[in-house]
Amino acid sequence: MKSRNAALSVLMAILAVMAPLSSHACSPVKVRGVYFERNSSDVSAYQVLRLADWVTDLRLRYPSHQTFYVTASTEPGEQTPDRLGMDRAHNIARVFQETLQIAPAKIELPKRSYVEAPVSAYLKQLEKSEGVRVDVSFLLACPHECPCQWGDPLYKPQAPKQ
Template sequence: MPTTSQATLSVLSKVVAALWLGYASISNAAACSPVRSLDLTFQDESANLSATQALRLGGWIAELKSSFPNYEGFFIAGHVDGTEKGGKRLAQQRAVTVGQFLTDRGFGPDRVHVETPGVSYNRPIDGLAARSVSIDFLPACPNPCCSSPTHKAKDRGALMPGR
């Protein structure tokens, strides 16, 4: 027959385990992000996508198409080096170039969002080349986060081109 302290210890261990499981499920749900990102680089003073960067982008798109049946959208931001003469105009042109690449491959223009350069368009960002475009892709459900309590997507997005 267990003693009172053994019974108390057993109950406490079960409570701690239940709390830990609850915390783990909440923290995993909050941490889930289906966003996929890619950074592309550009030559100095240029908004033209090099063949190497176009191949990278094309490969990334193929990977996205094989991983996700639907998509919410692409969010694109251009960046320049502080020494480039083109400034915000060049940052915008770089983002537009990438946006056009995506729409030329069947992605809906209403789901390809080119962001207007803000005050940080020419400030260094850790881990990001200054002469670049950053692309964030948001898949629609189904994706690994759709079953999470924090993701209650009503919009099933658009079908990936070629499906």
């Protein structure tokens, strides 16, 4: 009986150690940057095209989606950062609704804007040609390909692409 209790204790300890690893390894969120000219909230035609391509791909891969989260951000030194950040977020939401036919209930907007911390010179150089980045996050609905779904009876892995 003691060996059975000891084995059970060891098994419970192993499961307890493994459980947090699997739960933290999963992040079903997909993120895309939308770039703006400095001090502008206009979504360029090129950025609309990039969003359309991304949303088309998401719709094909994940027909069941939950929400798009739009950030409202500016960079240090931009004029009227609070208003500018919110205008950017609202303009992205407008593209989602009017151009990409995404229901307003599926779009989450922030309550306020924020100024991004200055980025490193290396990152600044990488994004220099793109402009000021605002992130859009796409949250999948269950089931999805994330490892946290593997124990879920509704989870069906995607067939490999050929």
